[in-house]
Amino acid sequence: MTPVNIISAIHRRISVRHYEPRPVPEEVLQSVVKSGETSVALDDDIRIRFHLIEDGKLVSEQMTFLTGGKWLFGSSPHFIIATSEEKPLFMLNMGFRMEQMILFATEQGLGTCWIGGLFTEKRMGTFLGLEKDERVIALTPIGYPDTSLYGRIIHGLIHLGSPDSRKRKRLEQIAFGTNWGSPLETQDDELLEALECARLAPSWVNAQPWRFLVNGREIVAAADASGRYSSVRDGKHYYRLDVGIAMAHFFLAAKEIGWDGSWHVTGFDPVHVVKQYAIPEGYEVLGIYRR
Numbered sequence: 001m002t003p004v005n006i007i008s009a010i011h012r013r014i015s016v017r018h019y020e021p022r023p024v025p026e027e028v029l030q031s032v033v034k035s036g037e038t039s040v041a042l043d044d045d046i047r048i049r050f051h052l053i054e055d056g057k058l059v060s061e062q063m064t065f066l067t068g069g070k071w072l073f074g075s076s077p078h079f080i081i082a083t084s085e086e087k088p089l090f091m092l093n094m095g096f097r098m099e100q101m102i103l104f105a106t107e108q109g110l111g112t113c114w115i116g117g118l119f120t121e122k123r124m125g126t127f128l129g130l131e132k133d134e135r136v137i138a139l140t141p142i143g144y145p146d147t148s149l150y151g152r153i154i155h156g157l158i159h160l161g162s163p164d165s166r167k168r169k170r171l172e173q174i175a176f177g178t179n180w181g182s183p184l185e186t187q188d189d190e191l192l193e194a195l196e197c198a199r200l201a202p203s204w205v206n207a208q209p210w211r212f213l214v215n216g217r218e219i220v221a222a223a224d225a226s227g228r229y230s231s232v233r234d235g236k237h238y239y240r241l242d243v244g245i246a247m248a249h250f251f252l253a254a255k256e257i258g259w260d261g262s263w264h265v266t267g268f269d270p271v272h273v274v275k276q277y278a279i280p281e282g283y284e285v286l287g288i289y290r291r
């Protein structure tokens with residue numbers, strides 16, 4: 001289920017950290033969950049679930065004392081918690097799928113915020129009554145953004161503490177030609193638009209670990225696996241989640257533009273790709289988009 005105006009949703013989406021108390025109509029909540037459940041997968045063999053918790057208080061109570069408070073995420077009327085089977089591509093796949101749901105919610109005028117920290121997996125897993133091999137990956141509040149003076153003050157205060165959250169790396173820093181670091185020389189406005197949408201993706205502490213190499217009709221996605229914030233916790237590679245999100249932006253924007261390409265995450269030899277594109281140590285090849 002792809003939103004109609006995906007590119008405009010990508011440009012509009014921000015992390016919303018304070019919400020109006022009014023509930024979201026049941027059918028809208030269900031349509032958001034459905035957009036996640038029917039999202040395009042990178043690996044169809046990985047079972048994922050989106051758990052809608054209509055009484056948001058039940059989730060915010062499980063979060064850390066400060067962040068779960070009414071002044072922050074505790075203001076959200078509802079939450080959606082994303083869980084996945086643990087398989088080799090599970091983080092990349094979840095980033096790709098959950099972001100499709102986040103953008104659908106944005107299209108409906110709803111606020112969201114990827115939350116990867118601020119909770120312990122064990123506690124949230126117990127709350128959900130998870131099956132044995134199921135991991136809690138992330139959650140998002142879901143509700144109407146609080147645009148009142150109070151809501152805007154809270155938003156402003158949070159941004160004072162994280163002034164870089166709206167900033168993104170320049171396109172030249174994340175998209176190269178056929179060799180690592182070589183300039184992307186292209187007049188292809190459609191390609192530039194899709195890359196711009198990838199550039200605007202949200203990421204853990206805004207680390208933006210994605211890099212793209214363009215070789216004709218092939219685009220390689222790589223991840224900075226050694227950056228300051230490229231953390232791995234309890235077997236969860238957060239930078240892969242981020243790159244999955246940027247790949248979703250690229251894929252959906254390209255689709256809206258009219259391309260019928262897709263990301264391939266298996267079926268290539270990463271060692272060969274690293275050599276071919278001179279990808280430096282510390283970076284991981286995660287996918288190849290073919291038009």
Ligand SMILES: Cc1cc2nc3c(=O)[nH]c(=O)nc-3n(C[C@H](O)[C@H](O)[C@H](O)COP(=O)(O)O)c2cc1C
Nearest residue numbers: 014015114115116117118165202203204205206241
């Ligand atoms: C995987 C992931 C995890 C995140 N975890 C948190 C979090 O725990 N708490 C929080 O306030 N924001 C979290 N964020 C939101 C980022 O800080 C935010 O996306 C980034 O600063 C860019 O800002 P924007 O989303 O408003 O464009 C997370 C984002 C992603 C993609």
